[in-house]
Amino acid sequence: MTTDPITDENLVAFLDGEASEDLSARIAQAMAEDPAMSGRVAALQVETDHLRQGFDAVLTAAPDIPVPTPVVEEAPVVSFAWGGWRAAAAAAVLFAAGLGAGWSLAPADRSDGWHQAVADYQVLYSTATLTNLQMAQDQQVESLARTSADLGVALTLDQVSVPGLEFQRAQILNFNGQPLAQLTYLDGDGNPIAFCLTATKDDAAAMDQEISGLNAVTWADGGMGFILIGPSPSKTLTDAQERLATQIKI
Amino acid sequence: MAKPSLSEVQAGLPELMSRLWRYGLALSGNRDDAYDLAQATALRALEKSAQFQSGTRLDRWCFTILSSIWKNELRSRSVRRGQGLVSVEDAGLTTPDQNDVNVLATQVLNQMMALPEAQRETMFLVYVEGCAYAEAAEILDIPIGTVMSRLANGRKRLNETLSDKADAT
Numbered sequence A: 001m002t003t004d005p006i007t008d009e010n011l012v013a014f015l016d017g018e019a020s021e022d023l024s025a026r027i028a029q030a031m032a033e034d035p036a037m038s039g040r041v042a043a044l045q046v047e048t049d050h051l052r053q054g055f056d057a058v059l060t061a062a063p064d065i066p067v068p069t070p071v072v073e074e075a076p077v078v079s080f081a082w083g084g085w086r087a088a089a090a091a092a093v094l095f096a097a098g099l100g101a102g103w104s105l106a107p108a109d110r111s112d113g114w115h116q117a118v119a120d121y122q123v124l125y126s127t128a129t130l131t132n133l134q135m136a137q138d139q140q141v142e143s144l145a146r147t148s149a150d151l152g153v154a155l156t157l158d159q160v161s162v163p164g165l166e167f168q169r170a171q172i173l174n175f176n177g178q179p180l181a182q183l184t185y186l187d188g189d190g191n192p193i194a195f196c197l198t199a200t201k202d203d204a205a206a207m208d209q210e211i212s213g214l215n216a217v218t219w220a221d222g223g224m225g226f227i228l229i230g231p232s233p234s235k236t237l238t239d240a241q242e243r244l245a246t247q248i249k250i
Numbered sequence B: 001m002a003k004p005s006l007s008e009v010q011a012g013l014p015e016l017m018s019r020l021w022r023y024g025l026a027l028s029g030n031r032d033d034a035y036d037l038a039q040a041t042a043l044r045a046l047e048k049s050a051q052f053q054s055g056t057r058l059d060r061w062c063f064t065i066l067s068s069i070w071k072n073e074l075r076s077r078s079v080r081r082g083q084g085l086v087s088v089e090d091a092g093l094t095t096p097d098q099n100d101v102n103v104l105a106t107q108v109l110n111q112m113m114a115l116p117e118a119q120r121e122t123m124f125l126v127y128v129e130g131c132a133y134a135e136a137a138e139i140l141d142i143p144i145g146t147v148m149s150r151l152a153n154g155r156k157r158l159n160e161t162l163s164d165k166a167d168a169t
Helices: A008-015 A021-033 A035-043 A048-060 A085-096 A113-122 A127-131 A137-151 A234-247 B004-028 B031-047 B058-080 B100-113 B117-128 B133-140 B144-168
Strands: A166-175 A178-186 A192-199 A204-211 A214-221 A224-230
Touching (some): A008 A021, A008 A035, A021 A035, A048 B004, A048 B100, A113 A166, A113 A178, A113 A192, A113 A224, A137 A166, A192 A234, A204 A234, B004 B031, B004 B058, B058 B133, B100 B117, B100 B144, B117 B144
Antiparallel strands (some): A166 A178, A178 A192, A214 A224
16 A cells, blocks of 8 residues: 655644544554654644744733724714825724834833823923913924924924914924924914824824823824824814814925 | 724724734834834725725734735845844833743744744744744635645754753853
8 A cells, every 4th residue: 555655744744633533543543653744743743832922922022002993984084185094094004113212111001102202291381381371472483493493394483384283392202212392282272282292103094093181193204203192082183183284395 | 994804903002002012023123113013014004994804803813914014125124224133121121020931031032033034923923923834825815735835944043042051041
């Protein structure tokens, strides 16, 4: 009787309990008769239990990851300049941690990048934070010019003006050694809004999100990542996003 | 009213997120990429929930999505960023309780992360997630024979490196 030679794939299926009864019987017999066959099986032995245990330990170190909310049809449909934006919505999520700090050493540490850092900062803002620092227009222009220079992108007051939002000032911050520009506004109800920009690699379509209890719209275009964030209604932010994305071309 | 498949996906996703993250980590070796992969997978699963067949396994369906997002969209970005795989200790993935079993598990884990991606991913699905060969083949969109040869090669390599290590001590 001639049979096909027993391959390593056959042996693995045998070890994993995926071999047919017939194949299992052939392998068992071959192992009993031929020490070389036992050696081949031994060379494929791995403690798969250890593998599973190792990865189960990894599971306990998983961060708390919220399930994202897809943009639904009844949301204000803003005519973004990017095609196929619904399909690209996922890309915006991917982008969210794009500038993350790489490896994050603390197991429980969530590492969702600069959007989260901006949100954590913005949460501390109140109306008074901005009204107490009210600048004259020439100071506003100057703060914008200085910040633009630090960011390496020329921004004019016209480009960053949004109807219904009152521009307050600009300042340069830092995220992981990269300049991050923060422009602050007050909406008609006195809600503090931040518009932040920092360099990024991948483009991402605009996406509504809620980060740390604040409404936010994030997007990226031409090597620059953007976020608009504040306690304002989502519509205020998506309208502003549309305006800013049109006005600012990197 | 929500369609049955959408509500099923919505209901199942929250408890799946950490396993999606873990699969993402096995693929990318990077916590941030793993986080992005888990989120992108969940988002796409919700958007494509109409394609989910009620009564089938949501975790397997999501693994298929995650694998495809990694290969088609995220892997190149990760490579561009130049982030190589890092050992599990550096990733902060070891448990504080380092008993013998954990030490062994950590060792195996490190060796597995050093395997080529195709072998690593297939071994992860079969040995960690407990997928049958046929399930792994479907998730990875490869023939079942390829699943077996990846497992054979991965097992051989792990066996070699782990016995080298045992010999050295």
